[in-house]
Amino acid sequence: MNESNEVFLGQRKSIARFNLDTQKSIWSKNLESTPLIISTCGENILVQSINSWGTEYSHQLLNAQTGKEVWMTNEIKTMIVPQYHKGNIFFISSKGLVSKLCGSSGELLFETQYKKWYQPKCALTVAKNKIYLLSKKRSFLVDSDSGQCSEFSELANFTKNTLTAVYGNGIDQMALFSVLAYAGAAGTGDAGVVNAGAGGDSGGGGE
Numbered sequence: 199m200n201e202s203n204e205v206f207l208g209q210r211k212s213i214a215r216f217n218l219d220t221q222k223s224i225w226s227k228n229l230e231s232t233p234l235i236i237s238t239c240g241e242n243i244l245v246q247s248i249n250s251w252g253t254e255y256s257h258q259l260l261n262a263q264t265g266k267e268v269w270m271t272n273e274i275k276t277m278i279v280p281q282y283h284k285g286n287i288f289f290i291s292s293k294g295l296v297s298k299l300c301g302s303s304g305e306l307l308f309e310t311q312y313k314k315w316y317q318p319k320c321a322l323t324v325a326k327n328k329i330y331l332l333s334k335k336r337s338f339l340v341d342s343d344s345g346q347c348s349e350f351s352e353l354a355n356f357t358k359n360t361l362t363a364v365y366g367n368g369i370d371q372m373a374l375f376s377v378l379a380y381a382g383a384a385g386t387g388d389a390g391v392v393n394a395g396a397g398g399d400s401g402g403g404g405e
Contacts, residue, residue, distance in 0.1 A: 203218045209232075209233075210232050211231065214227070214265075231247035231250075239301065240285065241263065242259050243262045245259075273306055282324075285302070286342075297310075307345075312338055321333065330353075331347060337349070
């Protein structure tokens with residue numbers, strides 16, 4: 199987005215790019231579901247929505263300037279904390295898998311299991327063009343092409359306390375409140391957060 203006084207507004211089954219000075223929409227678009235999280239991805243926005251029954255999720259990439267749909271998928275079964283790296287989207291799925299979406303098509307390129315069920319959950323973040331899975335006890339590096347996760351011994355037990363949030367410096371802009379959605383999903387269930395604008399780089403929590 200530019201420096202004008204504009205925000206993205208999600209409402210029931212619709213989204214709009216809105217100018218607060220003129221109080222008029224630059225564009226608006228009807229959706230099948232209701233947006234809960236809006237985050238920026240380069241020149242696009244990622245809109246995460248849920249249906250009226252709260253049973254189905256949709257993830258939709260729209261051109262931020264025009265509102266035109268780039269792609270939409272129903273394959274992701276939860277709200278996510280998206281990490282943008284080289285035009286693609288990385289996240290931890292509801293099954294605890296490291297996942298990669300193609301930024302141009304929305305195709306799921308890989309899902310990788312990085313730990314056993316009894317091991318601590320890691321937080322995925324991007325820093326200095328590297329994808330990390332961080333936790334108090336164990337950390338991993340993720341190959342951005344294959345999804346292969348290699349344990350990174352240099353970051354084993356690098357912190358004394360359990361991680362609750364991670365904020366990377368190598369990713370594109372995203373909604374700050376997405377972190378709250380992650381925290382809710384990790385605790386008592388999926389959390390819905392409406393965000394009217396765009397924040398900076400962000401991450402998720404882990405052990």
